[in-house]
Amino acid sequence: MxxxxxxxxxxxxxxxxxxxxxxxxxxxxxxxxxxxxxxADGHWFGQENTWPGLDSWQMAGAYLLLGRTRLVLDxxxxxxxxxxxxxxxxxxxxxxxxxxxxxxxxxxxxxxxADVFTFDAGRPGYAPRRWIGxxxxxxxxxxxxxxxxxVSFVLLAAEIFTATQDQAxxxxxxxxxxxxxxxxxxxxxxxxxxxxxxxxLELPPRHQWDGVAQCYVAxxxxxxxxxxxxxxxxxxxxxxxxxxxxxxxxxxxxxxRGDHFAxxxxxxxxxxxxxxxxxVNWAAIAHDVATPAQADAVWPRLMAEPAFxxxxxxxxxxxxxxxxxxxxxxxxxxxxxxxxxxxxxxxxAAMGRVWFLEWQACRRRGELARLRTSVELxxxxxxxxxxxxxxxxxxxPDGTVDHTGPRGYGExxxxxxxxxxxxxxxxxxxxx
Numbered sequence: 001m002x003x004x005x006x007x008x009x010x011x012x013x014x015x016x017x018x019x020x021x022x023x024x025x026x027x028x029x030x031x032x033x034x035x036x037x038x039x040a041d042g043h044w045f046g047q048e049n050t051w052p053g054l055d056s057w058q059m060a061g062a063y064l065l066l067g068r069t070r071l072v073l074d075x076x077x078x079x080x081x082x083x084x085x086x087x088x089x090x091x092x093x094x095x096x097x098x099x100x101x102x103x104x105x106x107x108x109x110x111x112x113x114a115d116v117f118t119f120d121a122g123r124p125g126y127a128p129r130r131w132i133g134x135x136x137x138x139x140x141x142x143x144x145x146x147x148x149x150x151v152s153f154v155l156l157a158a159e160i161f162t163a164t165q166d167q168a169x170x171x172x173x174x175x176x177x178x179x180x181x182x183x184x185x186x187x188x189x190x191x192x193x194x195x196x197x198x199x200x201l202e203l204p205p206r207h208q209w210d211g212v213a214q215c216y217v218a219x220x221x222x223x224x225x226x227x228x229x230x231x232x233x234x235x236x237x238x239x240x241x242x243x244x245x246x247x248x249x250x251x252x253x254x255x256x257r258g259d260h261f262a263x264x265x266x267x268x269x270x271x272x273x274x275x276x277x278x279x280v281n282w283a284a285i286a287h288d289v290a291t292p293a294q295a296d297a298v299w300p301r302l303m304a305e306p307a308f309x310x311x312x313x314x315x316x317x318x319x320x321x322x323x324x325x326x327x328x329x330x331x332x333x334x335x336x337x338x339x340x341x342x343x344x345x346x347x348x349a350a351m352g353r354v355w356f357l358e359w360q361a362c363r364r365r366g367e368l369a370r371l372r373t374s375v376e377l378x379x380x381x382x383x384x385x386x387x388x389x390x391x392x393x394x395x396x397p398d399g400t401v402d403h404t405g406p407r408g409y410g411e412x413x414x415x416x417x418x419x420x421x422x423x424x425x426x427x428x429x430x431x432x
């Protein structure tokens with residue numbers, strides 16, 4: 001029989017592995033002060049590249065909890081230097097010299113050389129260098145991830161201020177945060193929703209109004225409001241609160257299906273709700289976008305649904321992963337101009353970004369036993385693979401999962417550290 005001591009030992013070992021084998025080796029500051037790779041040894045996704053769209057924000061939050069504040073401040077300064085005049089933040093930043101590879105394939109959204117910028121850290125050992133960011137996706141007509149990096153930038157600023165309470169830093173950086181929030185506002189469509197396709201999904205891209213994106217943008221605007229309030233700027237804070245409330249109300253109006261939230265809204269087919277329960281439900285609760293009555297209605301369904309944890313691994317994006325239809329795939333919408341080497345449902349998988357929403361929703365609902373169990377399961381998965389995690393765990397029809405993406409990817413380790421170190425009372429017996 002498993003005991004609480006066994007569970008605590010597993011969690012302690014898993015978090016220790018996440019820190020020592022992934023997060024610490026990734027933070028080598030190779031390219032600039034504050035630089036870290038999103039894979040433990042940098043062997044995938046570029047040893048000098050930066051990914052501000054999700055991965056780096058998730059890891060930066062873990063580094064803050066580990067006391068690596070200077071690292072995160074330097075990382076934020078680098079990303080801020082890449083911000084476009086319209087306020088958008090690149091979801092990828094790579095060296096500009098020589099010209100980047102794949103400018104006709106995966107990097108075809110780059111505006112080279114128009115978006116090249118020079119970053120001078122002003123630190124010994126780091127010469128000024130030229131970089132270029134990408135804000136436009138290789139799926140050009142749909143442009144998934146369109147809201148991702150700007151949201152991540154706003155949320156990281158809020159986390160930095162929470163950790164430091166440095167009002168001078170906040171005053172200096174709030175204009176950049178405001179520009180990012182304003183860029184998100186510019187993405188509002190005539191239907192009142194924020195365009196951006198899959199917030200963190202590319203294949204399939206949830207063309208065009210993803211429910212997760214609506215929840216994250218509303219959350220980011222609330223955080224922007226809180227930052228203004230911290231500096232005594234009540235009028236601006238109230239403006240961002242109104243923006244968040246308006247978007248949240250529109251989301252509820254469009255996405256609520258009576259006992260759950262739909263997945264996305266397609267420009268031709270309307271509301272799409274055919275893949276079972278989705279991560280949108282976790283997002284609506286985690287980011288306090290659902291009303292209390294809606295949260296009460298959907299929560300029993302979420303708790304009773306085993307498919308989110310296929311093969312005991314939190315958390316799958318949807319509970320009916322084999323129900324996607326060909327009209328939802330990228331190749332039904334456009335010819336991207338090159339062969340995509342992975343499946344059209346590559347992002348229909350268990351990923352740390354979905355688990356992040358789930359455990360935040362559990363914390364908000366007081367479902368602490370499930371939160372702790374999910375942490376233990378994630379730890380067991382990593383420990384079974386030598387203390388490393390992969391990027392995705394795809395569901396198989398037989399109930400197992402198949403891992404893809406690099407071993408040593410930083411997402412699950414970062415979310416694990418956030419869960420344990422960010423909830424110290426719950427994990428006091430399992431502190432690494």
